[in-house]
Amino acid sequence: MRCILASAIALALSTGSFAAAAQSAAAQPVSASMDAVTTQLPRNVRPSHYTIEVTPHAEAMTFDGKARIDIEVLEATNAVVLQAIDMTFANSIVINAKGKPMLAKVSVDAQAQTATFAFDKPLAPGNYVLSTDYTGKIGTQANGFFALDYPTANGKQRALYTQFENSDARRFIPSWDEPNFKATFDLTVNAPTGQMVVGNMPAKDVKDLGNGLTRTTFATSPKMSTYLLFLGVGDFDRATLNTDDGVEVGVIAQKGKAEQARFALEASRDVLREYNEYFGVKYPLPKLDNIAAPGRSQFFSAMENWGAIFTFEYALLLDPATSSIGDKQSVFTTAAHEIAHQWFGDLVTMRWWDDLWLNEGFATWMEGRTTRKLHPEWDTSGVDAAFTSRGAMGGDAYATTHPVVQHVATVEQASQAFDGITYGKGSAVISMLEDYVGEDAWRSGVRSYISKHAYGNAVTDELWQEMEKAAPGKQFVQVAHDFTLQPGVPLIKASQVCVDGKTQLALEQGEFTVDRPNKTPLRWRVPVTVRAGDGSEVRVLVDGKASVSVPGCNAPVLINAGQKGYFRTQYSPAQFKTLSAGFSKLPVVDQMGVMMDASALAAVGLQPESDTLDLAMQVPMSAAPELWQMVAGSMGGIDDMLKGNDKRQAAFRKFALAKLAPKFEQLGWNTRAGESSSTKQLRTSLIGMLGGLGDAKVLAEARRRFAAAATDPQALPPDLRRTVLGLVxxxxxxxxxxxxxxxxxxxxxxxxxxxxxxxxxxxxxxxxxxxxxxxxxxxxxxxxxxxxxxxxxxxxxxxxxxxxxxxxxxxxxxxxDSTSRARYYPGLGGAARDLKMVDKIKAFADNYIAATSRRDAEQVMAGIQTRVKLRAQRMPQIDAWLKQHGI
Structure with missing residues (x-):
């Protein structure tokens, strides 16, 4: 699943802004045991196959269903308990292996989200078929079985879709709606004749019923978890391509829009080919569709249903008149993320939501890896590594963080697990571990894991077992446990002396924290790459402390060369001065890493604010566009912090405009032939930033272009359109x-x-x-x-x-949608700068959010409190620097 929240938080934190606060609630490290699997259902019955027939009534927003579920009774019981929401039941029976039926009395527990099928006599261990008719509701938000209305030239249309992750298949079928209860599915749908019906598998039979309905029966699915089942019904078009392996790749959109998904279609084909090779296990289904739907969700933008990926239109369609290069990149990375799930998540599924990161962290990492390989022109400076490693650190440095492998006890907690730690930190840790053991060993371990657990479930340690075999002698499991079973961000403190023409570097591991300055550091075994002034590199595992000797004494020594390590670096003042003097000679990815660390350390008082501002001052006009993006983002973060203090903000804006405006004037408003994608994106970023800083010329031109666009489409070219409209x-x-x-x-x-x-x-x-x-x-x-x-x-x-x-x-x-409410309301207060908002959020949480589901409320409250505190600490330093520079 592509999570909007995680992406937004990662971006905010990577640019030095603390406005997003921490993403995650505190939790104790969970065991890496492979034995215990959480379940909210009795363990005495298991499903093996579902035969489902549904008839939607779109106008009435209801549907009828028939379910026949092959079950195995493991121990004698007089009741079968499964999960169901908003359903009524009729004609419920169980049939034994000899064909003898037994009536069931059904009771529903809305609070527990269960339906209990009780029998007069106990069911002996053995195989049965549970059969029931039922009715359900079609919703208006993107969870369960839901409708989306959208405008067309011919009037309003309604389409139906399903979205089940994490725990909403129970709104569509009575089921064992937990990832460890895998089964196969036969799905039949009676839908209005003329509408397209889409499922996980190709249709194997289509029959006109003669009453305005057509019955579509899909081929049997592979063994999979309930949350991966999919159904779509509507007035759709479908475009297809065939892969080298004979898989039919398709895109499905509202009528007349399928061509806008052409890039996504071709990208899906290319990504599928790459993943077949990387994973060493071929994609096992005969087709892979990507379904574009209008609207949006507060919870997600795309979902990896096996063979039928659901994606909102804004993340899949490209309109040449309005879509920018950024939109194109987003479409590709979304496709790469969801297709990665076809292996990590669909073929091999975590046993329980504790290990959700096995799905999301890996898909996030694979999307970045695959984008760099198939579209290297989008990251010519190799800066993605810096954003990957730093993306989740802001939230991970708060007391409200949690380990990558986390304990999940309830449905709401499972929903909250889709956060910046699961996605961002999970991806960063994978990137670091791959760098530590090497690409070949890493891929070998992944292939072995996928092959061994195909069509089954796994926990994190089962992946680590395969990695240990692929990379022996590396203390791999210990390092992996340090970064996945405990929360937080390591801080590597560096100091050096010159001895006999060599630099003796001392490294000490502490902990970077935003809101606990006196915290006793946790301990990690941290893989660190050091680059000497002559370009040579030394790798060391810092277990508390380590020492490194490198040639030379006068050139800067860089910690975390290549920025693959998940840690912050704190240089001694003398080291940082030397590093700053040679800043322009560093690779762009390392320049960005140094700036990110300096900004983060300055924000919590571990480094002078002047260090970050001095680095920004020396960035030349000829610097890489990505570095200018970093400068603009850092200034935007400081400007945001100064809101409410007009005098200070005006002084800072004078400095920021003086730095950024000349760069924008160099670029100009119009795209030039041969420009890189990063240059195009820098242009729009600078327009947005300068407009946000109150640049009168930029705001006037934005208004002029908006007015002119009514008669001149060229006034708002695709790469500028959204930014200009945003300013207006x-x-x-x-x-x-x-x-x-x-x-x-x-x-x-x-x-x-x-x-x-x-x-x-x-x-x-x-x-x-x-x-x-x-x-x-x-x-x-x-x-x-x-x-x-x-x-x-x-x-x-x-x-x-x-x-x-x-x-x-x-x-x-x-x-x-119901999966988002505990997150949604507290999030509305996230940008507040007044501690009164903390009291409001707390009062709301006490009244309306279960005590076990307050992670997001706690995040937001901690973020506001810390932001207010750090703002008071930082502003005098910024004032002093501005005064020193005559501003």
Missing amino acids: ARNADAATWDKLHAMAKTEKSAMLRDQYYGLLARSKDKALAQRALDMALTDEPGATNSAGMISGVSWEHPDLAFDFAVAHREQVDKLV
Whole structure:
């Protein structure tokens, strides 16, 4: 699953902004044991096969179902308990191996999300078929079986889809809805004639029933977990390609839109070929579809259903008139992520949500690895390693963090496990471990693991066992356990002396923490790569302390060369001075790593703020675009911190504009022939940043282009369009807001319509923000846009958005999928700069969030408290630096 939240947090933290706070709640390290598997159901019955027939009633938002489930009774019982939500049952029986039926009395426990099929006599151990008719509900949010309405030139259309991860298959079929209960599936669907029906497998039989319905029966699925089952029904088009191995790759979208998925189709073919080779196990299904759906979710952007990946349109379709190079990259990485899941997650599935990172960390790492290999032109400076290693560190440095392998006890906790630690830290740790043992050994271990556990379930230690065999003598398991069974970020402190023409480097491991300055450090065995001034590299495993000798004494010595290590580096003042003097000679990835670490350490008082600002000052006009992105992001983070103090912010903005504006003037507004993708993205970043800093010329040109676009499409070329519209919307007056509103109401493209309604929520003007909030509670934006509008308002007006949502909680609950509510409401207060918001969030959590599900509330509260504290500590240093430079 591609998680929006994780991606957004990783970006915020990687640019030095602490506005996102910590992502994760505290938890004790969990055992790496392969024996204990959590379940919320009795262990005395197991399913082996589901035969399901459903008839949707889209207008009534209900469906009828028939289920025949092959089960094995492991010990005598007079009841079969499985999971179900919002269902009614009839004609429920169990049939033994001799064909004899026994009636079942069904009782439902809504709180436990279970249905119990009770019998007058105990069922002896053996094989049975549990058969039942049932009815269920079609929802309006993206969990369970749900409907999405969207505009077309011919009026409103409705399509139906399913989304089951982590625990919502129980809304579609009565089932053992836990990852360790794998089974095969036969799915039959009775849908309106003329509509396309999509499942995990190709259709094996299609029959016109003569009553306006067509019955589609799909081929039997492989053995898989319930959360991977998929159904889609609607007025779709499908485009296909065949791979070298005979797999049919397809894209499915609303009628007339399939061609906009052409790039995703070709990317899927290329990625599938790469993964077949990498994993050493061929993709086992006959087809792989990617289904584009209008709308959005607060929880995810795409889902890896086996053979039928579900993706919202904004993450799959590319409209040449409006899509940027950034959109193209996002489509590719989303496809690479979800297709990686076809192995890590679908073919081999974690036994329980404790090991969710086996799915998400690996898919995140594979998406980066595959993007670099198949599209090296998107990362010519190799900077992805710095973002990968640092992406989750901000949240991982808070007291509210948790280990990569975490204990999950409830459904809500499983939903909260989809966070920056699971995705970002999981990916970073994999990158570090691969670098530690070598690419060949790593791939060998992955191949062995996939082959050994295909069609089954596994825990993390079963992967480590294969890695240990592939890379003996490396203390691999110990290192892997250090980084996955305990939380936090190592801090490598470096000091050096010159002895006989060589640099003697002393390394000591501590812990980088944002909100616990006096914390006793945990201990890790940390793989560290040191690069000497002559370019030679030395690798060392820092177990508490280590020493390294490298040639020369005058050239800078770099810790974490290549930026693959998951740790922060703190140089002695003399070392940092030497490193700064030679900063321009470092590879771009290491320049970024040094800047990221200096910024993070300065934010918590471990390094002077002047170090970060001095580095930014010496970045030349000719520096790599990625480095300029880093400079702009760092300045944006400081500017955000200074909100509410107009005098200080004005002084800092004078400095920031003086640094950034000349670079933008060099680039200009218009794309030039032969420009790299990173240069194009830098242009839009600088437009957005300069506009955010109040640059009058940039804001005037953005408004001019917006006005001109009504008659001249070239005024808003695809790479500039979203950035310019964002600036216009953020600085909108009432007339401009009304114009955007009119554009939203008349737009026939569902994807663009969603964008426009999102823009209406971004105004700095409080009165316009209130209008957006009021609109969110109407039917106008569409059921899946409204929650996003409230979130959009919260970026600029957290108190307004939070208070509004709480005051209208019953209405807002209907706008947020059930997996996201414990995260959604606290998140609305995340940008607050007043400790009063902490009290509001706590009061809300006490009243409406289960005590076991308050991870996200605790994150946000910790982030606000720490941000207020660090702001007071940092501002005097920034003031002093600005004064020193005559600003």
